[in-house]
Amino acid sequence: MKLMVVDAFTDRPFAGNPAAVCFLEEEQETQWHQAVAAEMNLSEAAFIRPLDEGFELRWFTPAIEVALCGHATLASAHALWSEGVVPKGDVIRFHTQSGVLTCTQRGSLIALDFPATPAEEAEPPPVLLEALGVTPSF
Numbered sequence: 579m580k581l582m583v584v585d586a587f588t589d590r591p592f593a594g595n596p597a598a599v600c601f602l603e604e605e606q607e608t609q610w611h612q613a614v615a616a617e618m619n620l621s622e623a624a625f626i627r628p629l630d631e632g633f634e635l636r637w638f639t640p641a642i643e644v645a646l647c648g649h650a651t652l653a654s655a656h657a658l659w660s661e662g663v664v665p666k667g668d669v670i671r672f673h674t675q676s677g678v679l680t681c682t683q684r685g686s687l688i689a690l691d692f693p694a695t696p697a698e699e700a701e702p703p704p705v706l707l708e709a710l711g712v713t714p715s716f
C-alpha cells in the first residue's frame with residue numbers, strides 16, 4: 579500500500595489543506611479505512627482503488643466516512659498524475675457515494691467537476707435579515 583500526504587490549494591510545501599491519499603490494490607473493510615484515517619489524524623483521508631473504468635474514491639475523517647470532499651479529491655487527482663498512475667493530461671473519473679466526479683488538467687491547475695445542488699427558496703429567521711441588513715432576492 580502506498581500512502582502520501584498532499585497539500586491541496588497551494589503551490590508550496592506545508593501550506594494549504596493537507597489530505598492523506600492511500601492507493602489501494604484491493605477492496606478493504608470500512609473499519610480498516612476508518613482506522614487508517616484515525617491514525618493519519620488529518621481532516622480527511624482519501625482511499626483510491628482502480629476499477630475497470632476509473633477509480634473508486636472514498637473519504638474518511640478521523641471519526642466517520644463522508645459523502646464528498648473537495649480538497650481530498652483534488653489531492654487524489656494530483657497524486658495519480660504525479661505518481662504516473664494516470665498519464666498527464668488523461669481525464670480521471672472517480673466513482674464515489676456522490677456519483678462520478680471527473681478531474682482534468684488545465685495547464686498547471688486541476689479542474690474538478692462536482693455535482694451541483696440547485697438553490698431552493700427558504701424562509702429566513704426574522705432576526706437574520708435584520709442582523710445582516712439585507713433584502714433577500716428569494
